[in-house]
Amino acid sequence: DAGVIQSPRHEVTEMGQEVTLRCKPISGHNSLFWYRQTMMRGLELLIYFNNNVPIDDSGMPEDRFSAKMPNASFSTLKIQPSEPRDSAVYFCASSLPQGVNTIYFGEGSWLTVV
Amino acid sequence: SQELEQSPQSLIVQEGKNLTINCTSSKTLYGLYWYKQKYGEGLIFLMMLQKGGEEKSHEKITAKLDEKKQQSSLHITASQPSHAGIYLCGADNTGNQFYFGTGTSLTVIP
Numbered sequence: 422d423a424g425v426i427q428s429p430r431h432e433v434t435e436m437g438q439e440v441t442l443r444c445k446p447i448s449g450h451n452s453l454f455w456y457r458q459t460m461m462r463g464l465e466l467l468i469y470f471n472n473n474v475p476i477d478d479s480g481m482p483e484d485r486f487s488a489k490m491p492n493a494s495f496s497t498l499k500i501q502p503s504e505p506r507d508s509a510v511y512f513c514a515s516s517l518p519q520g521v522n523t524i525y526f527g528e529g530s531w532l533t534v535v
Numbered sequence: 536s537q538e539l540e541q542s543p544q545s546l547i548v549q550e551g552k553n554l555t556i557n558c559t560s561s562k563t564l565y566g567l568y569w570y571k572q573k574y575g576e577g578l579i580f581l582m583m584l585q586k587g588g589e590e591k592s593h594e595k596i597t598a599k600l601d602e603k604k605q606q607s608s609l610h611i612t613a614s615q616p617s618h619a620g621i622y623l624c625g626a627d628n629t630g631n632q633f634y635f636g637t638g639t640s641l642t643v644i645p
Contacts, residue, residue: 454633464623464635512578514633524633528577
């Protein structure tokens, strides 16, 4: 079975450019999570959706970051404009409804902003 | 929000030695997960614990969740260089949110 699929796997972009990271959750999962991993701060939860609705975006660092989930099978995390300090690994994860507590992670999107 | 503290932050051991990594929560855990991450790679799921007092093993790695479900330990027996990496605990506090611990970097010297 296909797991959580993220794209791109690696991206190098110039400061000021818009970056869009994509995630396809596992079919049937109704919760989706975006995480950012940096050396300084470890793995941080940015935002999570339940049934395509953003539930908690308190982890989103600033207004340059936005996330959408237009349907149950697709989500995007956008950074506009990007800055060098946004360089990190961004993980997407999905899970089954509450009470079935298994979460699956994508392989991550490695972002470098120069 | 959920807070998960891991200790130690980093660990360097000689090959063949045993080691333990701890994960402590400020709240009762709904589920506790252990992951391993090799440098520059994605997250590898190791095991999940749900019940107080539960213990699971996979090869030379054993994880326990204490009775109060606020602390978990990961124990590696006879460590090998292949065990090197970052170990992360993660917790589900209500079934809706999932947070990671601060991480433990493990180096195994041959």
